[in-house]
Amino acid sequence: MLKAAAYLTLGLAALGTLAQGSQSMGRVQAWGAPPVAVHASELATAHRAGQAELFERSAGFSPGFDDNETIETYCVRCHNERRLRGNMSLEGFDAAAAADDAELAERLIRKLRAGMMPPSGARRPEERVLEELTESLEQQLDDHAARAPNPGHRSFQRLNRAEYEASVQDLLSLEIDAGDYLPLDTKSAGFDNIADAQILSATLMDGYLRAASEISRLAVGDPHVSVEEATYRVSRRASQTEHVPGAPYGTRGGVSVRHTFPADGEYSFRVSFHHETTGQLFGDGRNALTTDEESPELLEISIDGQRAVVLEVPRFMHTSDPDGVNLRAGPVFVQAGPRQVSAAFVRRAEGPLQDLISPHDWSIASTSVAGAYGFTSLPHLRDLAIRGPQAPQGVTDTPMRRAIFNCRPSEGEDGEACAAQIVERLARKAYRRPLDDEDRRGLMTLYQAGEADGGFEEGVRMAIEGMLASPHFVFRMEEPGAPAEDAGAHRVSDVDLASRLSFFLWGSGPDEELLSVAEEGRLSDSSERARQVSRMLAHPRSR
Template structure:
């Protein structure tokens, strides 16, 4: 059993708890704290008999952890070191506290460091030996695809980017993770959501020739700066502000784009560029913009109907850049372009209009569906005669179902799905409708929605068994990639070679080098470090007028890249605590006071010697999420360090 323990670096970063959000102070820590114990792999503990170690527990621990006091709801009166395997849960709690130097508590009598080290390693050894003799992997309840996994599975299967949150309810979290099987529930409402998702995705993938007119609205965060020098990634060069969104157009037809605005009252001659996949389709000229005093829009503009082909398109709406550099104003502008806007209406203050939201309406007068990339991935063949319809459909459906089910397809399963094809084909006499009906059946199948792991034949209740290679392939893929296994991994599993340790290691190495492995940073590390809580913290604009949405996103990206680099290059885990480098772009480097970086792209940067930022607690993301809106919070920061980095949560408050 491999364990990771907090070392002296954690105590060093604890000294940063009172640091400022913008410029934290991280004090380096050389050597181990006297109360902390080194990891077992590097220690040299003395050999002390079990009965002597039991006496140590009696002498130093039972005073608080007895049947009467029950400190921490734990009694060690009857505890025997040699029998710790029978109380493994209690033993693991003791190991965590001892390794972190939290027990005996500071100020209390404590044995020598060698004795404590011998105690903790003896406990570990007994528990690990018992686990090796009689492994108990526990049981695994059913597991379903969460929102992210569902969206990734659809993209891998069909090349279609979807927002699963449109159909699926919020994921259940356990210990801040959204993929814990034990926390996932099943209800009639949830099943209906998956059925609705299957119906909608099948329509999106093939298009809707007679799509009804609908509207979709996208909004720009009020924290997103739209200064003259702020270009949104993906927008045309020479533009500022605005937004870039991926939008699905269900059919060829006419679409109207409608916009409303923030701020910029009385602004003149501002032009809004609207482009689809990088090509301009409209230019709105704002001769004079009128905005209410409370920043609410009373000026809405829309384009003439624009002819657009069906499919996923990248829509950009941004202002034409009129100023190449910073403003030369009487009042120096803040980084946040809307900070102080209520006062910024007089002479000597530049306040440009800001895009507030964009609504896409259509299609009007739909004209069928053009061939899009998703349709090309589905229709790998086309019947040229009625006799070709069945074999072509079987080829398409067999491939889609095999990839969707993450395993080879049986003949019976193919027959069942083909019956759905025949139903759709007979109802409309249309090959495409039949394929869409079959695709909907595939996406609604439990074999796609659930990660089913059948038990081997003959297994008795409570008996442990090795998971199948196909189940192992799915576990690996959804953990490392948050998406289904690819063809190579499925082939290795189908052949039975994945259980070979050498093959397994080779596949894990290959998967970690894949771009998909960044999911370990954006999903696993982000949830472990609780980066999703960044959305709940918004520094007060009065005290921090330079905070912007772009800066918060850069902070999050810095931490994700730091962890991804740690995994990809197989670096020491101690760099999480004391790494002397990070990943920055120009905006974040200027925020940290580091000079010499130009551009929006991130790159590895060594901290200057005079700067005391180190490891994760030097990252703006961690410092911000452990703060409140107006100040830092030593209590929140210390609690985060104990829970996340040390795995030793503090006791509940009295």
Template structure:
């Protein structure tokens, strides 16, 4: 009876017999009564006006019209869909009761949302560091090190491209102006460059026992960089080495016969014999070496003298710099290690050769003075058009040309005039910000559609983290981009472009929290084979894996269940995969069921561990928050710490130590939701390597998940998560929507999320369908300048948390329309 009542209310089917209005009213009242009974029996014991567990009482949900209490309706939908409520060990209602109720709740909310689509407010969007670097590359064909030019961006909802978090301050404004000056000089070159020093240091956590990417084959350790030389001239390369505490060479015992070479673009320019008596301060120097302007590949690496088994009693060998003061003990294989490479120069400037950036800027370069002004206008017009991501207006071109003219009137060269104009363009707010100058807000307060150029920028920074290319701009200028067929074609083209790798290196890395992997350093004595090189390989595996989902347009559920991955030699050895040599990543089939999908990748498993052990709690929480979108509440204050190995005389596994912690009923309530997922991954150690024992005892990976599923390892966990594919799809789609829009999520976004998933179901949840659903939505194609759009009069006012709608500090929104700060 409960099922039929819910189904009738949800579908509103009127039979051919045409029941009377009175009969329909009775039916509706009967369905409402059954919903009330359901919540009273299963929810009201905890969620009543007195207890309000989780801050919620069932009286806050309008069971007759859930669309009038949408925030609470969405929370109920989330918890019931996941099977989290009622919590174990309380009895659970049957699926035949829950599913029709959920279907009715979603349908009621979604019908109302279809009549009043939620767009949300996206504030003034400053380019973050990645977007800024990519925009410079697109404009000038030049890579810049933004980490040395601009401060790190703030995160909001885990992403660094949320508009309201990308605030501007006087110091940041100055940083953009300074960056414009430095980048313009690097792009044009500097015939008056003075000698400076640039030093590249090698951290101790990077292994120098193997070849480094970019160094010659047959070498080990050292460093490889792409250095931007300001002019043709002579440069000196200085090499410094690691020492022990007294200042003597690290690896003094093996220093005799060791050599190190310096290369420019793969060609050796110097080689040195290393003196075992070398001391700190006695840097090796090359003679002046002629190098042309522009980006050049520079490396300094040791020539490999032997390669065989290491039988040192002292470990770890790979992390050889963990203690530099044992470097000279007899019998230890401690080889010399490079500390830093310093490039000094230019000591003599001969010219400024053509570089990729100069070729990009100077579309003309007349020698005759009378033709130079016309050439300058042509150059500046292109720069303005591409930098400001739209047609070059007369005013913008004239403004940039003023800087060129001032330099020429001051007697400076044509190149210097162009450099000054370029600097003004890079410092202009229209380059630094993504302005949306579309129609003024409507008088009725409803959203307005973006113009096609604004839509092009939203689309390109979503899929590429970069400005629109010429093809996209041409379509937008013709006012065709908003047409569904054309938009779909552009999305398909852009996803196939290599620039869509930004979805892996930016979106996926931030969604999965992998930007924190660089700060992870497992205990080197417990995990001697882990080093920064291996951590980089772990991260790269996940990036390439997610990139293949994008590029090959997979079902996004393959993120959990794919039977392939990408490895290099270091990662293959870590996984126990034979016959993989070298630093090149290659795609391999995954034959081990435990390694399939994200949960089998060392990046995730290392990220969610402590330095000296695994952390089932962290892993379980990561699964709930990142994969299922249901983060547990924060731990209460004064939680006792876990007893670590060695703190008492009893050897115990991590699970046994955690069981002691869980005996506290106050702690157990949350851990019952978290720990089972983490225990299922206990066969992976703190670096993601497979193991069977923990502290000498067999590992117990069994548990009961929050929904009652029985787990006994990674395979069972993966299957349990796939049984909640709707939650994973919702979480993935919501995060991609947030990333694409550049604003924090809102409960009012959930109907859009469900519609995107429902539409993509027809094509097996392909990645491109999720993207198209986002791009074709009102939220993506429209702008709403109302922080909280007025609700329809028939609905009661809805209380909105200001943080959920992205208010800026002080509660004031500043939208600049004239391109000025």
């Protein structure tokens, strides 16, 4: 009887709320059952007869409210325009039209799912009433999203450093380190390709402009380039006993780098070593490098695997010497282009190397005795510097020049027609779309300025510099396509879809086949799109 009385009290309270404006009839909604009209007097009679549970089951009665009344009764008292708890107001919110205010509905769903509403200590309905409210809101939002999907906001996206490197490699067959020109990318949640996090600062803009100038010179080659020095450093923790990838076999330690020589000419090399502090061991406080007198170390400098210079590391090198702990070699004639340059020690025997104090596989740069480097006969390379060209002699054919110059003007012929062909081909690939007349005019204006100053090749180089500095290369901008049903949305064009696919799967722009398919309007076909995705996944660029 107590249980029946409790149900009666709750049921009458519910009916009193539901039947406002009507004294005889209330409509209640059962859990998963159709609405049933119940007369208040019938319900009271049934409870007084002790048949409440049977009546509730047969009538499909639930002591909860409909969605709006649940919100009004349990939520609005805190979440109104006056109190505004949690910076959320539910006044005027219509649960039957939740999709009209989807953002507010999502906030309400999250709080209901987390058990935060109603809060602890506040009056709460039965859990199944809250569950019904939550599922009803979720279902409305899901149905609305299925009928009218929201593509979201699309920001124009800047190439990050990895994408910039890959795009330059694909366009010009030139390997670069974007870190030489561009600052670190801003990350969001650990990702460096989030458009909204990719700010464009003055420093970054200057880096893109400098990169465009230097990369175009490296790609085309510059017979009038001035002498420059590039230095490649070796970590103190790098092993000097193991073979370094890229260096010739039969060597150990050192460094191997990919260096682009801008012109044919003579280049000199400099290597330096980490010194040891001998003062705490021998009392003279000298900074020096010592090696075995009977069998001094040999350092080999090679270019593309071919030995260019062999240096003998002296038994004793002091920082007070004119060259300090440095060795110099050259000049050596090198043709223009990217080449693998290595500076490594010649391995003369198998087995452990002579190292008086440091553990095996360590050298003076990683050994500490009493707070100083240990005494050892094993030198540790600190850096490799390449300087030149001295007396440049022109530029030979390189992979970059072959990627650029697919035609050349005949002697005495105006080179503008050939330049226009080169610009059209490269800019279409750089901009990842067909060119328009404005693009052509701008790039050919740059060609004409360069050609007047330094001839045909300088004109082409100026046009390439303009491409690399263009927002159409640095940013992935999309043109609005055909309008979609939802106002403000548009369909992604085939060309923009090709760019999205290639950067997602390859981290670079589309290749010739993908771009051609997109220009023909065939990429929007699902079967062709699936074929292209399968091809791209099998391509080495996706690995």
